Amino acid sequence: xxxxxxxxxxxxxxxxxxxxxxxxxxxxxxxxxxLMAMLxxxxxxxxxxxxxxxxxxxxxxxxxxxxxxxxxxxxxxAGQRASYCEREPKSLLISDLDRFHAEGLEALIGLHAxxxxxxxxxDRAIWDFLLHHTERHKFELPPL
Amino acid sequence: MVPAALEALGLRLCGYLxxxxxxxxxxxxxxxxxxxxxxxxxxxxLDLRGLERVVILRRxxxxxxxxxxxxxxxxxxxxxxxxGLPVPEPLFLEEDPSWLERPFSVxxxxxxxxxxxxxxxxxxxxEVRARVGAEKxxxxxxxxxxxxxxxxxxxxxxxxxxxxxxxxxxxxxxxxADALHPQPVAAAAIRWLRAHLPPPSDRLxxxxxxxxxxxxxxxxxxxxxxxxxxxMAHVGDPLEDLAWSLDPLWPWPDRHLAGGLLPRExxxxxxxxxxxxxxxxxxxxxxxxxxxxxxxxxxxxxxxxFAHGESKEPxxxxxxxxxxxxxxxxxxxxxxxxxxxxxxxxxx
Numbered sequence: 423x424x425x426x427x428x429x430x431x432x433x434x435x436x437x438x439x440x441x442x443x444x445x446x447x448x449x450x451x452x453x454x455x456x457l458m459a460m461l462x463x464x465x466x467x468x469x470x471x472x473x474x475x476x477x478x479x480x481x482x483x484x485x486x487x488x489x490x491x492x493x494x495x496x497x498x499x500a501g502q503r504a505s506y507c508e509r510e511p512k513s514l515l516i517s518d519l520d521r522f523h524a525e526g527l528e529a530l531i532g533l534h535a536x537x538x539x540x541x542x543x544x545d546r547a548i549w550d551f552l553l554h555h556t557e558r559h560k561f562e563l564p565p566l
Numbered sequence: 567m568v569p570a571a572l573e574a575l576g577l578r579l580c581g582y583l584x585x586x587x588x589x590x591x592x593x594x595x596x597x598x599x600x601x602x603x604x605x606x607x608x609x610x611x612l613d614l615r616g617l618e619r620v621v622i623l624r625r626x627x628x629x630x631x632x633x634x635x636x637x638x639x640x641x642x643x644x645x646x647x648x649x650g651l652p653v654p655e656p657l658f659l660e661e662d663p664s665w666l667e668r669p670f671s672v673x674x675x676x677x678x679x680x681x682x683x684x685x686x687x688x689x690x691x692x693e694v695r696a697r698v699g700a701e702k703x704x705x706x707x708x709x710x711x712x713x714x715x716x717x718x719x720x721x722x723x724x725x726x727x728x729x730x731x732x733x734x735x736x737x738x739x740x741x742x743a744d745a746l747h748p749q750p751v752a753a754a755a756i757r758w759l760r761a762h763l764p765p766p767s768d769r770l771x772x773x774x775x776x777x778x779x780x781x782x783x784x785x786x787x788x789x790x791x792x793x794x795x796x797x798m799a800h801v802g803d804p805l806e807d808l809a810w811s812l813d814p815l816w817p818w819p820d821r822h823l824a825g826g827l828l829p830r831e832x833x834x835x836x837x838x839x840x841x842x843x844x845x846x847x848x849x850x851x852x853x854x855x856x857x858x859x860x861x862x863x864x865x866x867x868x869x870x871x872f873a874h875g876e877s878k879e880p881x882x883x884x885x886x887x888x889x890x891x892x893x894x895x896x897x898x899x900x901x902x903x904x905x906x907x908x909x910x911x912x913x914x
Contacts, residue, residue: 450600454880457881461880464887534754549754549903552754553898556891
C-alpha cells in the first residue's frame with residue numbers, strides 16, 4: 423500500500439494536467455483531460471478529509487439539536503432530533519457516515535425552517551453552522 | 567487521425583445533408599467540441615463539389631446537464647436569427663433518430679471566433695476585454711427591450727403570469743427531484759426566495775436563460791458574433807438574465823470583474839442604456855439570489871445525471887463536485903445574517 427492516497431491522487435492530477443492534456447490530439451480530449459485533472463485534485467482533498475468533515479458536521483448538528491431541545495422541547499421534530507443525538511454512525515465507512523450525516527441534515531433543514539420564524543438566535547446559529555459546513559467542504563483548486 | 571466512430575458519424579451526417587440539399591456532400595473532417603454539455607457538439611467540414619463549408623452538429627446526448635427540448639432551442643435560434651441577433655444560422659432540425667441514432671440540429675459555423683473569456687485576462691488584452699464586455703451587456707439590454715410576441719417566441723413558449731414564482735418553483739422542483747444528499751443551503755435559499763418574492767414583472771422579455779461568459783463567440787477585435795446555448799430560453803423577467811450574467815461563479819475566484827470582463831456597475835449601466843429600463847434594485851436583490859439557486863439546481867441535477875445516467879462526461883462530475891461547492895458558498899455568503907462577502911459582492 424502507498425500511504426497518503428490523497429497525495430497520489432494529487433500527483434496523478436498534475437501529471438494529467440501538465441503532461442497528458444497538452445499532448446492530446448484534439449481540443450475535446452484536452453478539455454476533458456483538464457476537467458479530469460481538476461476532479462482528481464478535488465477527490466484527493468475529499469479522500470483526506472472525508473471522515474473528519476462529516477464527523478464535525480454531525481457533532482455540530484447535535485449541539486444545535488440539543489440547544490433546540492433545551493429551548494423548544496415541543497417544537498416539531500423534537501423526537502427525531504433527540505433520537506439522533508443519542509446515536510452514532512454505524513461504522514467509519516464513508517457510506518455509513520454519509521447515511522448518518524444525511525439523516526442529520528434532514529433534521530437540520532426541518533429545524534431551520536421552524537426557527538426562521540420562531541428563534542432569531544438559533545436561526546443565526548444554524549447559519550453559522552452552514553458557513554462552517556460549506557467552508558469545511560470546500561475545494562481549493564489551482565488554475566489548471 | 568479521426569477516430570472511426572467519429573468519422574462514421576460525419577459520414578452519416580453527410581448522407582443526411584445530401585438528402586436535404588440534393589447535391590453530393592463529402593466529409594472533409596470532423597471533431598468534437600468541448601463544452602455545451604446539454605448536447606454533443608461537433609465541427610464538421612464538408613466538401614461540396616470542391617467548395618468547403620463548415621457546419622456545427624448538435625446531437626442529443628444519452629443524458630444531459632440540462633434536460634431541454636431540442637425543438638424549443640432550435641425554434642429560439644430561428645427567432646433570434648430572424649430578429650437580427652448575432653446567433654449561428656440554424657439550418658436543420660431532425661428529430662428522426664434513424665439518421666444519427668438520436669435527434670440533432672445543424673447550424674452554420676461562425677468562423678474565427680473564440681468563447682474563451684479567460685484568455686482575455688491579461689493587461690495586454692484590456693481593450694478587447696472591455697469591448698467584449700460592452701457588447702455583452704448592450705446585447706443583453708437589446709434582447710430585454712424586444713417584445714417577445716413580436717419575436718414570435720410566444721407561439722411555442724408559455725407566457726407566465728408571475729415569472730419569478732414560476733422560475734423558483736421549477737428549479738426548487740429540480741432540486742427536490744434530483745438531490746442525492748440533503749441540501750440545507752438550497753432549502754434555506756428557497757425559503758428566503760419564497761418569503762421575498764417580488765411582484766409580477768412589469769415587462770416580459772425573451773430570457774436567454776444561460777447568458778454568461780463562455781456562451782458567446784467573439785472575434786479577435788472583441789465584437790460578439792454569436793450568442794449560443796439557448797436551450798433554457800423562456801419568456802420571463804429580463805432581470806433574470808442580468809442577474810445570471812453577474813453571478814460571482816462565472817469569473818471565480820476573481821469577482822472584481824463581472825463575467826471576467828467589466829465592473830458590475832458598468833455592466834448594469836450598459837444594460838440599462840441598451841434596454842431603456844432602470845434596474846429595480848429591490849427586485850434585483852431577489853434575482854441575484856435566485857441566480858445562485860438556479861446554478862445550484864443545475865449542478866445538483868448534473869450530479870444525479872453523472873451518478874445514474876448513461877453519460878459519464880467529466881463536466882457533469884465537475885459540476886456535481888466543484889460547482890456545487892462554490893455555489894453553496896456564494897449562497898451562504900449572501901444569506902448569512904452577517905453577509906460576509908467573501909465569495910460574492912453584497913447584494914445590489
